[in-house]
Amino acid sequence: MNALDDAGWQPWDWQQRVAAQQPEWPDPEALDAVIKELAQRPALVVAKDVDRLRAALARAARGRAFVLQAGDCAESFHDHSASSLRAKLKIILQMAVVLTYSSGVSVVKIGRIAGQFAKPRSAPVEVVDGATLPSFRGHIVHDDAPTLDARRPNPERLLWAYDQSRATVSVLRALTEGGFADLSGAHRWNLDFVASSPEGQRYQAIADGVDRALRFMAGCGIDLEREAVLHQVNVWTSHEALLLPYEAALTRRDPASQRYYDLSAHMVWVGERTRQLDGAHLRFASGIANPVGLKVGPTMEPDTLVEACRILDPDRTPGRLVLISRMGHDAVRDRLGGLVEAVREAGYPVVWLCDPMHGNTFVSQSGYKTRRFEDVMDEIAGFFEVHRRLGTHAGGIHLELTGEDVTECLGGSEAVLESELCRAYDTICDPRLNARQSLDLAFRVAELLIR
Numbered sequence: 001m002n003a004l005d006d007a008g009w010q011p012w013d014w015q016q017r018v019a020a021q022q023p024e025w026p027d028p029e030a031l032d033a034v035i036k037e038l039a040q041r042p043a044l045v046v047a048k049d050v051d052r053l054r055a056a057l058a059r060a061a062r063g064r065a066f067v068l069q070a071g072d073c074a075e076s077f078h079d080h081s082a083s084s085l086r087a088k089l090k091i092i093l094q095m096a097v098v099l100t101y102s103s104g105v106s107v108v109k110i111g112r113i114a115g116q117f118a119k120p121r122s123a124p125v126e127v128v129d130g131a132t133l134p135s136f137r138g139h140i141v142h143d144d145a146p147t148l149d150a151r152r153p154n155p156e157r158l159l160w161a162y163d164q165s166r167a168t169v170s171v172l173r174a175l176t177e178g179g180f181a182d183l184s185g186a187h188r189w190n191l192d193f194v195a196s197s198p199e200g201q202r203y204q205a206i207a208d209g210v211d212r213a214l215r216f217m218a219g220c221g222i223d224l225e226r227e228a229v230l231h232q233v234n235v236w237t238s239h240e241a242l243l244l245p246y247e248a249a250l251t252r253r254d255p256a257s258q259r260y261y262d263l264s265a266h267m268v269w270v271g272e273r274t275r276q277l278d279g280a281h282l283r284f285a286s287g288i289a290n291p292v293g294l295k296v297g298p299t300m301e302p303d304t305l306v307e308a309c310r311i312l313d314p315d316r317t318p319g320r321l322v323l324i325s326r327m328g329h330d331a332v333r334d335r336l337g338g339l340v341e342a343v344r345e346a347g348y349p350v351v352w353l354c355d356p357m358h359g360n361t362f363v364s365q366s367g368y369k370t371r372r373f374e375d376v377m378d379e380i381a382g383f384f385e386v387h388r389r390l391g392t393h394a395g396g397i398h399l400e401l402t403g404e405d406v407t408e409c410l411g412g413s414e415a416v417l418e419s420e421l422c423r424a425y426d427t428i429c430d431p432r433l434n435a436r437q438s439l440d441l442a443f444r445v446a447e448l449l450i451r
Ligand SMILES: O=C[C@H](O)[C@H](O)COP(=O)(O)O
Pocket: 073, 119, 120, 121, 122, 123, 358, 429, 430
């Protein structure tokens, strides 16, 4: 047992462990100054809302809700207009309506948003146009331009990421609490370039159905104005807790409960590349009261996963731990079952999500990092098959998507072809599903949910 296991947890004690995937900050004093500044800034979310998300996830752990966690691979400092945020929100709301309308299951909506800036990478360097450069690690670290100068880590960016996250949280709140997300407006969420497509028209029919249901309820004497659930929607925030100085600086002790909360987001997760049992990331995540996600890839062994559950959720609290399977479509049917069984036998009340993106990435002949829609769907289908066989709950999906009309993933009903990837390949990191592919996926997942 490590000496740390006996001591009380502290927000900075992860520093006694090895932290993988941290940038090499050229000026440690400048980083310290930024951390001190961040620690003085207001928290981005409040502990009460973190607890509400945990309660919602506890319902998913009991099989009573389905989680939709979605957003960019990496948020960008160059693209955070209210209109692109609105488009992101629209597609998430549309997908949730499709899932709930078709299956009757309530959907917990979580954005990869308002803090999803830092990226772990497989290799420390990349070659761009013949030049060898430090790999791009997200705008919270450096710029993505392919020059040595742009790729130098700059700690000031932690403050810029905080500022952008704060603005994003406030636009999100205005949209979700100010009428935009009212169910009676479900027609308005159809994005222009989606509306005339087959998926858009299929969605339109559902929005008509929602209207009819609302009229029916009003006709039965239910005062719809007073039903808050119809007018206010929660879209919780989440990101990978990768840059531990940023996370620790925004970790605060709740005066009521005396527990520590990472108030940079409602939920954070530990990635596939930083989930070492004796590493700094698990140590940090073990002590915060937030719901915590853990990516579970194809090399994970059942014993290791059970030990990670013990570290992250020793009290077996429903809604605390979210296991995000990202096996790849060709491995999910072989690898997932043993892990689900081991966790169940050990008695951890986790929520299982399927991330069908990160195990299915490849580089196209034309040099674009991409994913096939059919592989993504096949991994989700395999995930449902495994849970159905074991009698456990397929708790949700974790996706990289955007509300924009991009061409980053191949296939889908509009069939993006390899030759078209160059038309609108706008991501700064991994390829995202575009709005039509995302809606198409929601219809297909709804069919899996009701089967
Ligand atoms: O999600 C983002 C990760 O940084 C990414 O999947 C790793 O990609 P890489 O293998 O290109 O580094």
